[in-house]
Amino acid sequence: MRLATFNVNSIRRRVGHVRRFLERKQPDLLFLQELKCRTEEFPALDFADTGYRVHAIGQQGGRNGVAVLGRIPFEVVLEELPGDGGDNHARYIEVSAAGMRAAGIYLPNGNSGGDDGYAYKLNWMERLRVLAKERLDAFIPFAVLGDFNVCPTALDLVPGALPPTDALVRPETRAAWRALEHLGLTDALRALHPGERVYTYWDYGANFELNRGLRIDHALLSAELAERLSGAEVDVAPRAEDQPSDHTPVIVELA
Numbered sequence: 001m002r003l004a005t006f007n008v009n010s011i012r013r014r015v016g017h018v019r020r021f022l023e024r025k026q027p028d029l030l031f032l033q034e035l036k037c038r039t040e041e042f043p044a045l046d047f048a049d050t051g052y053r054v055h056a057i058g059q060q061g062g063r064n065g066v067a068v069l070g071r072i073p074f075e076v077v078l079e080e081l082p083g084d085g086g087d088n089h090a091r092y093i094e095v096s097a098a099g100m101r102a103a104g105i106y107l108p109n110g111n112s113g114g115d116d117g118y119a120y121k122l123n124w125m126e127r128l129r130v131l132a133k134e135r136l137d138a139f140i141p142f143a144v145l146g147d148f149n150v151c152p153t154a155l156d157l158v159p160g161a162l163p164p165t166d167a168l169v170r171p172e173t174r175a176a177w178r179a180l181e182h183l184g185l186t187d188a189l190r191a192l193h194p195g196e197r198v199y200t201y202w203d204y205g206a207n208f209e210l211n212r213g214l215r216i217d218h219a220l221l222s223a224e225l226a227e228r229l230s231g232a233e234v235d236v237a238p239r240a241e242d243q244p245s246d247h248t249p250v251i252v253e254l255a
Contacts, residue, residue, distance in 0.1 A: 031104025
């Protein structure tokens with residue numbers, strides 16, 4: 001089983017990038033973030049010949065947005081993160097497939113909107129923790145993949161890349177990440193690459209060539225899935241293509 005996540009930073013601009021990734025890596029499930037289009041604007045016809053079924057959740061105004069592409073059967077069980085009925089951001093999708101639950105997320109950045117924006121980020125992370133605990137308490141094999149907008153430790157960013165006040169590295173953010181791990185979720189990439197500086201995001205400019213990046217795209221696995229973990233990698237090829245997203249895919253292999 002191969003799971004993947006890719007923040008495309010506008011799906012309509014990155015159709016070619018996603019198609020080439022699907023052809024090269026052939027994930028069973030691919031979660032996309034930051035579609036930047038309404039649901040009806042998702043270019044589903046551009047994937048009609050790939051063998052992948054698409055389910056997209058967009059947002060009015062063309063912000064945020066998440067989707068799943070699957071070459072295996074899946075059922076969408078949630079299109080929003082529970083816990084706040086007034087939250088209309090398109091940031092969460094959860095599917096049932098192959099005897100497991102897999103969620104794709106676009107966690108709030110937290111650097112815009114002042115104190116309220118950061119509070120929204122922390123509240124969103126707590127809502128995610130509550131839902132993950134429900135899944136784990138029910139012994140449901142559970143995976144969460146996506147753009148978490150969190151650098152969990154100092155190893156996950158180039159030294160000096162962000163100030164300590166940045167929402168991606170603030171102590172409260174990292175504590176909320178650890179709360180997810182303390183439930184029993186395993187950081188798949190870090191489990192297989194301990195101590196290694198691996199990045200998934202590089203701001204535009206020369207940062208990719210200089211490898212001045214951040215690791216903010218992650219895959220968290222429940223114990224049942226972590227026991228099956230056989231591979232985890234960052235695929236830098238899409239980031240090196242013309243007109244790329246500022247993110248690149250993360251891939252997890254389950255035996």
